[in-house]
Amino acid sequence: MTGADQMAWLSLSIETDCLHAEALADALLEAGALAVSIEDADAGTADEKPQFGEPGSITRPGWDRSRVSALVKPDTDSRLLIGTCAAQAGLDALPTFTHEEVAEQDWVQVTQSQFEPIRVSERLWIVPSWHDAPDPAAMVLVMDPGMAFGTGSHPTTRLCLEWLERTISTGMSVLDYGCGSGILAIAAARLGAAEVLGVDIDEQAVTASTSNAQRNGVSARFQDSGRELSGQFDVVVANILANPLKVLAPAISGHVRRGGRLALSGILLEQTDDLIAAYAPWLPLAVADTRDGWVCLTGVKA
Numbered sequence: 001m002t003g004a005d006q007m008a009w010l011s012l013s014i015e016t017d018c019l020h021a022e023a024l025a026d027a028l029l030e031a032g033a034l035a036v037s038i039e040d041a042d043a044g045t046a047d048e049k050p051q052f053g054e055p056g057s058i059t060r061p062g063w064d065r066s067r068v069s070a071l072v073k074p075d076t077d078s079r080l081l082i083g084t085c086a087a088q089a090g091l092d093a094l095p096t097f098t099h100e101e102v103a104e105q106d107w108v109q110v111t112q113s114q115f116e117p118i119r120v121s122e123r124l125w126i127v128p129s130w131h132d133a134p135d136p137a138a139m140v141l142v143m144d145p146g147m148a149f150g151t152g153s154h155p156t157t158r159l160c161l162e163w164l165e166r167t168i169s170t171g172m173s174v175l176d177y178g179c180g181s182g183i184l185a186i187a188a189a190r191l192g193a194a195e196v197l198g199v200d201i202d203e204q205a206v207t208a209s210t211s212n213a214q215r216n217g218v219s220a221r222f223q224d225s226g227r228e229l230s231g232q233f234d235v236v237v238a239n240i241l242a243n244p245l246k247v248l249a250p251a252i253s254g255h256v257r258r259g260g261r262l263a264l265s266g267i268l269l270e271q272t273d274d275l276i277a278a279y280a281p282w283l284p285l286a287v288a289d290t291r292d293g294w295v296c297l298t299g300v301k302a
């Protein structure tokens with residue numbers, strides 16, 4: 001295809017609020033948009049409001065000023081489409097919008113180019129499957145963005161990976177509680193752990209972790225956290241969120257052997273004291289590291 005033949009698309013950018021953004025995005029998809037995304041309308045400005053959370057923890061993007069972007073066919077009547085979708089989303093008036101033509105691109109390539117290899121430490125890298133390993137001597141975790149949380153880009157995952165790298169030695173047993181994509185369990189196995197078990201409340205996470213472990217050629221087991229789980233481990237790591245971590249305190253602590261180590265993340269700085277208190281009956285925790293407002297708490301069971 002020559003440049004002149006290439007199909008152009010229309011890119012719509014619509015300003016709305018957090019109450020209507022998701023419904024508007026759904027209506028646009030329903031109406032045939034090729035792709036839709038919701039972002040902070042103030043992204044890149046001093047008013048930008050970063051949001052961190054695991055999938056499922058934020059049901060509606062919480063930006064007061066949200067921008068809904070959509071890619072639609074070039075002959076679309078933008079005003080008509082946006083008016084119809086806005087009404088479906090419960091908006092009384094036509095929202096402010098802009099539109100511009102964009103040339104056809106390889107959208108898969110564009111998406112993939114947004115995920116570059118991540119260097120976790122001197123030797124540990126997270127590399128998307130479509131990239132070559134950046135360093136032949138690197139210890140590589142092959143992880144693709146997918147359905148389950150844990151591609152290594154979140155600060156809490158990085159904190160846990162860095163701690164595992166400092167902690168794991170050959171032959172250890174490891175429990176990854178809330179395994180998501182399996183990234184921490186896979187890292188533990190690559191770092192020399194002999195027995196690795198990952199559990200998650202989400203069935204999709206168990207499936208994704210199993211296939212990610214196979215792809216990485218490591219031996220690790222994954223199971224639904226609703227299933228009976230017995231035994232104690234040399235190392236337990238749990239990157240969930242403060243509330244479930246508090247509820248799970250007796251269970252998670254119970255899986256750490258005497259002299260074994262525990263790391264918790266998914267905890268905001270201001271939740272630190274609360275979490276330390278929740279685990280105090282079982283083992284003493286202290287802040288090992290912090291990043292972007294998140295902490296990693298670690299401790300040894302007496």
Ligand SMILES: C[S@@+](CC[C@H](N)C(=O)[O-])C[C@H]1O[C@@H](n2cnc3c(N)ncnc32)[C@H](O)[C@@H]1O
Pocket residue numbers: 054148149150151152156157160176177178179180181182183184199200201202205225239240241244248266
């Ligand atoms: C923040 S993600 C962490 C994923 C991965 N371990 C990482 O560090 O990137 C938290 C995971 O915990 C799981 N989870 C949440 N509550 C849980 C619970 N009560 N029991 C087990 N897993 C849970 C979620 O389904 C999700 O996959």
